[in-house]
Amino acid sequence: MSPGRWSMLSLVAALTACDPAIIDHAPTSNLLDAETASLETGLGQWSAWYSTEISREATAARDGEAGLRVAVTGPYGWGVQLDNWPGFAASPGAHRVSFWARGTPGHSLVAQMRVGWRDASGEELQSEQLSSAVLSAEWVRTARELTAPPGTERVWVEVTGSEGAPGDVIDLDVLVVQALR
């Protein structure tokens, strides 16, 4: 086995073995910028997309001082997305994508993160989706390993739900798109 191959395997092993909270704190490995990932100093690149009002709230923090509060303002689903089209810089290869969420209990709310891999012109090459468990008052982490296809130069992220009604609230924090290499 070549030294390079061994280093990569060691890194993957280390990341796999680490506590998730430790992984999520690694600032240089997240393709999302620090504000967008953690909400610690502002809303980052998050914007209300449909049937939502968003805010940065101390009471929405899973980690640190603040998180993203999504207040649902209409029926038939909700969505937030980035406002930095075509997204954050990215490269082809293996990634681990994860986020923490909670929501109004008993309302069958699910948070779905759609990750779109785009080329240099912003055209989407491929997209994949992670769905949380049904949300409750307890924070739940959703994570998946995804592979960005050849030609990827940008990553785009949306978080949506197909259920929801005015008054429902979803909190999101520690949103990570991490290159595994």
Ligand SMILES: [Ca+2]
């Ligand atoms: Ca936070």
